[in-house]
Amino acid sequence: MPQQTLQSELALTSNERVTPFDDIAAVHALYEGRIFRFLLLSVHDRDVALSLTQDTFLNAWRRRASFRGDCSIATWLTYIAVNLLRSHTRTESFRFWKRVGATAVNADDLKSQLPHPARSVESSLIAQEQLEQIWQTVEQLSCPQRTIFLLRFIEEIELAEIAKVMNMPVPTVKSHLYRALDHIRAGHQAGSRKRGRR
Amino acid sequence: MNNDHLTSEQIEGLLSDPESRDRSQHLNVCQACSAEFESLLVVMGDLRSAAIASAEQHRRVAVMPAPSHRTPRVMWSLLMAAALICIAGPLAVRQRPARIIAVDAPKQQLQGAVSDEQLLSNIEDDLSSPLPRPMLPLAGSVASTDPTASTYRSKENE
Numbered sequence: 612m613p614q615q616t617l618q619s620e621l622a623l624t625s626n627e628r629v630t631p632f633d634d635i636a637a638v639h640a641l642y643e644g645r646i647f648r649f650l651l652l653s654v655h656d657r658d659v660a661l662s663l664t665q666d667t668f669l670n671a672w673r674r675r676a677s678f679r680g681d682c683s684i685a686t687w688l689t690y691i692a693v694n695l696l697r698s699h700t701r702t703e704s705f706r707f708w709k710r711v712g713a714t715a716v717n718a719d720d721l722k723s724q725l726p727h728p729a730r731s732v733e734s735s736l737i738a739q740e741q742l743e744q745i746w747q748t749v750e751q752l753s754c755p756q757r758t759i760f761l762l763r764f765i766e767e768i769e770l771a772e773i774a775k776v777m778n779m780p781v782p783t784v785k786s787h788l789y790r791a792l793d794h795i796r797a798g799h800q801a802g803s804r805k806r807g808r809r
Numbered sequence: 810m811n812n813d814h815l816t817s818e819q820i821e822g823l824l825s826d827p828e829s830r831d832r833s834q835h836l837n838v839c840q841a842c843s844a845e846f847e848s849l850l851v852v853m854g855d856l857r858s859a860a861i862a863s864a865e866q867h868r869r870v871a872v873m874p875a876p877s878h879r880t881p882r883v884m885w886s887l888l889m890a891a892a893l894i895c896i897a898g899p900l901a902v903r904q905r906p907a908r909i910i911a912v913d914a915p916k917q918q919l920q921g922a923v924s925d926e927q928l929l930s931n932i933e934d935d936l937s938s939p940l941p942r943p944m945l946p947l948a949g950s951v952a953s954t955d956p957t958a959s960t961y962r963s964k965e966n967e
Binding site for chain 2: 644646647648651652657658660663723738741742745746748763764765767785788789790792793795796802803
C-alpha cells in the first residue's frame with residue numbers, strides 16, 4: 612500500500628509540466644509594465660491598477676498548471692487582468708469613486724505627455740485639444756467597447772487574441788470595436804468642425 | 810457613416826496597417842476620407858505614445874515613492890536623535906557619583922569584616938582571661954601596682 616502511494620505521488624510529480632510562469636519573477640519583469648498600463652487606462656486609478664497588476668501575476672502563478680501554451684504569455688496575462696477588471700468594476704466602491712471622479716489619469720495627464728517633435732505652438736495646441744477630445748470619447752464608451760479599443764489601439768493586440776482575452780467570438784469583438792470607432796470618428800469630426808468655425 | 814465614404818471597419822484596417830493606404834483607391838479619390846484618415850492616424854499615434862508615457866510615469870511613481878517624501882523623514886529622525894542626546898546626556902552625567910559609591914562599597918565591607926575579626930578576638934581574650942575586661946585594672950594603675958616595676962624604680966632611686 613505505501614508503495615502504491617509513492618508510485619502515485621511520483622506519477623503526479625512527473626505529470627507536472629514546466630510552465631513559463633514557474634519563473635514568475637522573469638515574467639513579471641517582462642510584462643508588468645504592459646499589464647499595469649492596460650489596467651491604469653481602464654480604471655484610471657494608479658493604486659487600484661497597481662493592486663490589480665499584482666493580483667494578475669499572483670493569479671497567473673497560482674493557475675500556472677492550467678496554462679497549456681495555446682496562447683502567448685501576454686494574452687494569458689491580459690485574460691486574467693480583464694477578468695479581475697470585470698470583477699473590480701462590478702463592485703460598488705468602484706462605481707462610487709467613478710461618480711466622485713477621483714481619477715489619477717485624465718486628459719491633462721495625457722496632454723502633458725504629448726510628444727511634440729518640431730511642432731509649432733498652434734499645431735501643438737490643436738494636437739492637445741484633439742487628444743483631450745478623443746480621450747473624453749474613450750471614457751464615454753461602454754466597458755467592453757473601451758477595453759477592446761484599448762487592447763487594439765494602445766496595446767496593438769490582434770483581433771483573434773482579443774477574442775480569446777475577452778472570451779468572445781471574433782465577430783462580436785469586431786462589432787464592439789467598430790462601434791467604438793464610430794463614436795471616436797463622430798467625436799473627432801465634431802471637434803474638427805468646431806475648430807473650423809473659430 | 811455615409812455609404813459613400815469609408816466604414817469604420819475599413820478605417821480600422823487602414824489604421825492597423827497604415828502602409829495599405831496606398832492600395833486604397835477610395836483614399837486617392839475622396840478628399841474627405843483621406844483628410845479624416847490622416848488626422849485620425851496622427852491622433853491615434855499621439856494617444857498611444859501619450860498613454861504609454863503617462864502609464865510609465867505613473868508606474869514609476871507607484872513602484873518607487875518620490876524622493877521628496879524622504880527628506881522630512883530624515884529630518885525628523887535627526888531631530889529625534891538630537892532630542893534623545895539632550896535628554897540622555899544630563900542623566901548619564903548625574904548617575905556618575907552613584908557609580909563611585911558602588912565601587913567604594915566593597916572597601917567598607919572589608920573594614921567591617923576586619924572589625925568583626927577584632928571583635929571576635931576580643932571576645933576570645935575575654936573568655937580566656939580569668940577576669941572580664943571591665944573588671945581588670947586600668948593600664949596606668951596596672952603599671953603602678955606591678956611589684957617588679959616598683960623594685961626597679963626603687964633601685965634607680967638608690
